[in-house]
Amino acid sequence: MELDSDVALVKRARDGDYAAFEALFERYRALTFRFAYQMVPRRDDAEDIVQEAFVRAYQNLDKYRDEAKFTTWLLRIVTNLCTDQARMSTRRTALEQQEAAGALDWMTIGSYEDPIQNLEADRRKVALRKALAALPVHHRTIIVLRDIEEREYTEIAEILGCTIGGAKLRVLRARRALKERIAPLLGEEKQ
Amino acid sequence: MFWSAASLYLAVTIGGGTDLSEREMRAWKKVQPSIVSIIEGRTVSGSAALISADGLFITHASAVSGAEAMGRTSTGRIVTLKKLATDEPTQFVLLKADIWMEDAPALTIAPSVQEKSILAITPTGPARAEIVKAAYGIVNPSRKVVSVNEIQLENNMRSLSGVLLVNLNGQLVGALNAALGMSAEQTVQKTRADLNNRGAAGLGGGGILPSQPPTLQYGPGILTAAYSVGTKVLSRVVAGFLSSSHEVRHPAIGVFCRDAIPGGAVIETVTKDSMAEKAGLKSGDIILSINNRQVRNQIEFAQIMADHEIGEVLTIWIQRSGLRQQVKVEVGSQP
């Protein structure tokens, strides 16, 4: 076992070596943040989730089984946190949607390319973010995992605790749900 | 004792390759003979627990759709279970087996919760669960407040129909009475399909856990929140079921309240022929305290009510038309 493999670091952390845990944090904070950010596109909320995920990972290192990848385990913790959060906020979905709309205002309009072209691209991007934020959390999770973060089905199945077939089925439903949600936002006709 | 305890600890933390810890497996083995799987069609719709040696079982209404159900024991025998009673507020159902000759002990009810870790007996076998916290449930349509425990399960892919909960000493602590709804997009077909895939494997053999997709134990992850009535209410239900009338009586005085501003619980309606009516309580009265416990809102009123037993006499201070007075009310039962 390599000294610095994830498994080795986890073992050291379990044995009390906090620096080993910090090394895991440094190694995977970006990946975890990316995922959390796609789930709750507000930077500080995503940071809170990531931090919480690592705290829980630390608290539960003994539950980590070596047969799974550490990142898979970590992403599952994040998924659960996002799901819990969404569940707690179901009654405030309308408000959240408004917030999502408001929070997206800070997104910089345009990049360094053709400004006119980019206004349209940005309108679509904002619409997509809104649609994503408005999806039920289990749909959002799988879209982020598969279509944004482009993880393999085997890993997705492990993260979500379902079968590969189940994951594929969920993806189909989620994509359809997303398309239906985005259509009115873009003024497209519903099929 | 030290060494066995230490090895138990080690077994738990290091863990084997299986889903459940040694202690959890032991608890499951202990209760298994007293658990009957309820079968509807080709699927297991829930579990029933033996509460008296002559074949009385308790289960949740979600497991039994008709007046009768088929049950399969841990040894593979089939029994017919007849529904004897249903307790509406908690949706617990009393079943009787037509012929019960198994030598299994009746499960006892835990008098209180002493550990968070529990075992959920799901249609597809035992699963690890945790009591996360206590909360209060308002049951429709009686609007009765029952203390509930919030339960979280590690894997939410299983159906929660007819799930019983036992603690790691093998005592019954509850059942999943309700769950926070998942998205409407999930269909019944999918749930049944999952059950078919998992339950079918277990229907043949006796007492062998159906093979399931590997569930690796990840983090503290919990995707499902469900609720179980508390042990006190459960004890009351079982006692009622075991009585000769099989009737469960929940304490109540017979009023419906809302919160009063600035404080207290204002009575909206008084049920006819109830103890509250007999004691002279009227709609519009504001309940301020019960037996020296302040009532700041209707939730507190209901919480306090839940702590009392039928037959107790309560000293209630109310406010009526600006004047305060004391009323004594005997606790009756919820019809």
Added chain:
Amino acid sequence: MRKKIEEELAKLAFGDLSADEASRLELRTQVDPEAAKTFESYRRMKDELQLLGQDVPEDQLSKERLRQAILTRGLKHSEPAIQRMSWIWMPVAAAFIAFGAFYLKGNFPAGGSTSTVVVDKTTAPEPNWLPEVGVVRPPKNDVFVMPETSRSPVVSSSAPTRVAMGGTRKSTRMSGSASRLANDPELPSGAAGLDMFDRSPMSASEPVESPLNFGKSAEPAPAPTIIVIQTETDASTGTLKATEVGDTANVLVGG
């Protein structure tokens, strides 16, 4: 458009079809304008989702904050109970530790609320002639009972960690407390092992305290969680549906 075809077009757009299936379907999009349109929408959605993947800002996470958060929760990972216990009472302590540590390992999600009712004297003005409201009768059967029938105090934390998890939940753990188990408000009062050890030091005395005694709580206690249990079964879970009540104002209860 039939659901099945739409699903296939979506799969085509996302590259989830085999080569054969893909080419067959592509032919269809060439002759069927509606199919082409659907395919195009999904294709665009795919590309834009990919773009979202690149649209992530820099995070401002810090190791120090993480360390602080872990410490604030009062947790040191390695078997704290065992290390702190005096080994003099080994046999008793060990079995007790086994239960306690086992119980510890299933650590509780941070940020949970205690969901018990705390009598807070600062809210509604208390009528001064009312009978004394103060003493809590200990619950009948057992002192160590889940908060369903007793009241546990809310312990304030010196550096509460703010976690953006559904508004009502705040972390209330004490920092670095030695008797963590005893003071942890999130544990059901009645720590493990009580069946074996009657007056163990770990057993919290909190449940019997008068609810008025914890004046040192800096934050108001979180309101109890209330759920409403519906009469209909939720098809997806197989059991009755429960919904959380955010605000208990105006909720009718029966009693």
